Amino acid sequence: MALVVANRNRARRRGLGLVGVLRTLASYAVTLCGLLVLTFFIGRIMPVDPVTAVVGIEADREAYMRVYYQLGLDQPVYVQFWRYITTIASGDLGNAFLTGRPVIQDIARVFPATVELATAAIIVGAGLGVPLGVWAAASRGRLVDQVVRFITLTGYATPIFWLAMMALLIFYGWLGWVGGGGRLEIYYEGIVPVRTGFITIDSILAGEWEIFRSVLRHLVLPATLLGYNSMAYITRMTRSFMLDQLNQEYIITARVKGLSQRDVLWKHAFRNIRVQLVTIVALAYGGLLEGAVLIETVFAWPGFGQYLTNNLMAGDMNAAMGCVLLVGIIFISLNLISDLLYQVFDPRTRP
Amino acid sequence: MTSLTQPETATVTARGPKSGREAMWGEVRAGVLRLLGNPLATIGLVIIGLLILIAIFAPVIAPFDPVAQSLSRALQPPSDVHWFGTDEYGRDIFSRVIYGSRITLYIVFLVTITVSPIGLLIGTVAGYFGGWIDAVLMRITDIFLSFPSLILALAFVAVLGPSLQNAILAIALTNWPSIARLARAETLTVRNSDYVAAAKLQGASAARIILRQIVPMCMSSVIVRSTLNMAGVILTAAGLGFLGLGAQPPTPEWGAMTSTGRRYMLDYWWLVTTPGLAIVIVSLAFNLFGDGLRDVLDSRSE
Numbered sequence: 239m240a241l242v243v244a245n246r247n248r249a250r251r252r253g254l255g256l257v258g259v260l261r262t263l264a265s266y267a268v269t270l271c272g273l274l275v276l277t278f279f280i281g282r283i284m285p286v287d288p289v290t291a292v293v294g295i296e297a298d299r300e301a302y303m304r305v306y307y308q309l310g311l312d313q314p315v316y317v318q319f320w321r322y323i324t325t326i327a328s329g330d331l332g333n334a335f336l337t338g339r340p341v342i343q344d345i346a347r348v349f350p351a352t353v354e355l356a357t358a359a360i361i362v363g364a365g366l367g368v369p370l371g372v373w374a375a376a377s378r379g380r381l382v383d384q385v386v387r388f389i390t391l392t393g394y395a396t397p398i399f400w401l402a403m404m405a406l407l408i409f410y411g412w413l414g415w416v417g418g419g420g421r422l423e424i425y426y427e428g429i430v431p432v433r434t435g436f437i438t439i440d441s442i443l444a445g446e447w448e449i450f451r452s453v454l455r456h457l458v459l460p461a462t463l464l465g466y467n468s469m470a471y472i473t474r475m476t477r478s479f480m481l482d483q484l485n486q487e488y489i490i491t492a493r494v495k496g497l498s499q500r501d502v503l504w505k506h507a508f509r510n511i512r513v514q515l516v517t518i519v520a521l522a523y524g525g526l527l528e529g530a531v532l533i534e535t536v537f538a539w540p541g542f543g544q545y546l547t548n549n550l551m552a553g554d555m556n557a558a559m560g561c562v563l564l565v566g567i568i569f570i571s572l573n574l575i576s577d578l579l580y581q582v583f584d585p586r587t588r589p
Numbered sequence: 590m591t592s593l594t595q596p597e598t599a600t601v602t603a604r605g606p607k608s609g610r611e612a613m614w615g616e617v618r619a620g621v622l623r624l625l626g627n628p629l630a631t632i633g634l635v636i637i638g639l640l641i642l643i644a645i646f647a648p649v650i651a652p653f654d655p656v657a658q659s660l661s662r663a664l665q666p667p668s669d670v671h672w673f674g675t676d677e678y679g680r681d682i683f684s685r686v687i688y689g690s691r692i693t694l695y696i697v698f699l700v701t702i703t704v705s706p707i708g709l710l711i712g713t714v715a716g717y718f719g720g721w722i723d724a725v726l727m728r729i730t731d732i733f734l735s736f737p738s739l740i741l742a743l744a745f746v747a748v749l750g751p752s753l754q755n756a757i758l759a760i761a762l763t764n765w766p767s768i769a770r771l772a773r774a775e776t777l778t779v780r781n782s783d784y785v786a787a788a789k790l791q792g793a794s795a796a797r798i799i800l801r802q803i804v805p806m807c808m809s810s811v812i813v814r815s816t817l818n819m820a821g822v823i824l825t826a827a828g829l830g831f832l833g834l835g836a837q838p839p840t841p842e843w844g845a846m847t848s849t850g851r852r853y854m855l856d857y858w859w860l861v862t863t864p865g866l867a868i869v870i871v872s873l874a875f876n877l878f879g880d881g882l883r884d885v886l887d888s889r890s891e
Contacts (some may be wrong), residue, residue: 239687239876280745280748375845394871394872394876395820395869395875397868399827399828400861400865400868401642401865404861406854411858464616528737528738528739532739532828532832535831550743550834555747555748558743558744559716562740569735570735
């Protein structure tokens with residue numbers, strides 16, 4: 239059956255693919271609308287009094303009414319929703335009360351720090367997870383498999399904030415091998431000109447190798463821990479994808495032909511799971527945002543997660559809901575990308 | 590008993606079960622035996638059992654009152670008297686961890702008993718009726734699934750106000766979609782089977798078919814999913830507690846305990862170590878048990 243699928247006419251594939259792609263896009267557009275409804279609902283409908291959430295309890299009547307009209311609360315709900323959508327569509331998420339700047343600018347400022355952390359983490363996670371998963375699948379049922387299973391289950395079960403605190407205690411507090419909180423030593427702060435926002439790249443561009451080393455010392459621990467978290471997921475998925483392949487007849491054929499175990503695993507089975515793996519890694523990358531919220535709090539990492547929690551604590555719903563909306567959009571986009579990748583590269587998912 | 594007098598039926602009863610009920614119990618017994626044959630799942634089950642016992646007998650086990658402060662004993666390292674040391678208010682950490690098991694179980698079971706029926710209902714209804722009902726329900730499910738659960742829970746708690754009850758509500762709101770998705774998928778596989786058609790021909794209503802014919806078929810995978818979800822629920826609850834948006838001090842919730850202990854962590858390591866370990870052990874136990882259950886109940890998993 240795999241052969242039939244592989245031999246399908248290329249042009250026909252693209253035609254079918256295009257319809258599928260359009261259909262996928264349409265369904266994601268609906269999801270995006272739903273996302274807006276949800277954030278609107280949480281931010282504007284669910285609070286008992288959105289005005290008090292903005293101005294505080296001690297506000298006088300005049301300030302209260304000003305914000306009341308500003309939020310459009312005198313309008314019917316559908317008008318409010320329309321205003322909400324149109325302002326967001328114009329790229330305006332409102333102003334953050336803590337910083338006094340537009341939320342979107344704030345997010346643009348803090349986001350690179352999180353992307354840097356998440357990227358380093360996914361390199362760790364995929365770099366360890368994929369080989370571990372392949373290894374576990376190849377030695378299915380044996381001790382290695384059990385050990386890998388235990389490692390991944392522990393990865394699922396460990397609260398990342400606690401693991402981060404323990405690692406900080408041991409490697410920073412007791413051994414002093416790594417930097418503590420923040421992205422770099424405090425006395426290096428602000429020396430490197432901001433070009434990309436990614437401080438690893440910025441420090442290289444500026445030729446400040448001392449600072450680069452400091453950045454790495456600070457990055458290694460949070461990135462490894464966050465990576466461990468995604469490794470658990472990537473390992474398990476890799477294992478089950480590989481098992482699917484290894485049970486198929488072409489693998490038996492390859493073995494009968496006398497191919498080495500390494501060739502069977504990597505040249506035959508692994509090649510066929512690459513597309514699936516890419517989609518899994520993309521989803522894991524999005525999942526890191528969740529871990530980032532917790533780990534940034536522990537490591538005082540000045541990124542998106544810390545911005546979100548700070549605003550939640552301060553009760554700034556504008557900024558917080560802007561962040562939540564952004565997370566939703568990133569998640570939907572990553573899902574969309576992985577769906578499209580499937581449709582473009584994996585013939586079996588086409589109608 | 591009467592069947593034993595008739596030779597033909599006797600041979601049948603010797604091999605197979607007499608009634609549906611007996612067949613079910615036979616399956617259950619075989620399943621339990623297989624589950625106990627899996628060492629990791631057994632470990633998980635034992636830990637969960639211990640956790641329940643600890644929660645029930647917390648007042649007997651805990652040597653001190655979990656919220657009683659005693660500033661003269663603050664920040665003592667682990668010793669004979671205080672096995673896990675004391676925290677910044679001189680409260681016995683061992684007692685607090687013991688009492689924390691009650692809160693964890695409270696969260697887990699409250700979330701599970703609200704989420705599983707709701708998810709099951711939405712999933713089976715969507716799968717059985719199909720068409721626009723399916724489309725609408727699954728879109729809603731997708732929207733909830735498009736958020737990482739912690740972030741959505743954060744948003745809900747932020748609006749509702751931080752407290753244990755609101756944290757439970759928020760976690761429940763973020764947890765039903767995975768069950769609904771699963772129940773729908775199961776429903777789609779049995780919807781067109783002969784026995785459902787037979788029930789339909791007998792004049793059974795849609796509600797009856799869903800409840801009596803379809804829901805039982807979804808139960809095993811929903812139970813597996815719920816068990817695995819429990820581990821996630823524990824972590825999310827602990828995460829909310831850690832961020833200060835879940836259980837509020839002085840409640841001895843494990844996540845909140847690590848959060849307050851964080852300030853003293855570098856000098857007094859025992860404040861965060863044991864509550865965190867408790868979270869790991871319990872969440873791991875649910876994972877191990879759920880994993881073992883899947884092998885037993887879900888024949889397609891391997």
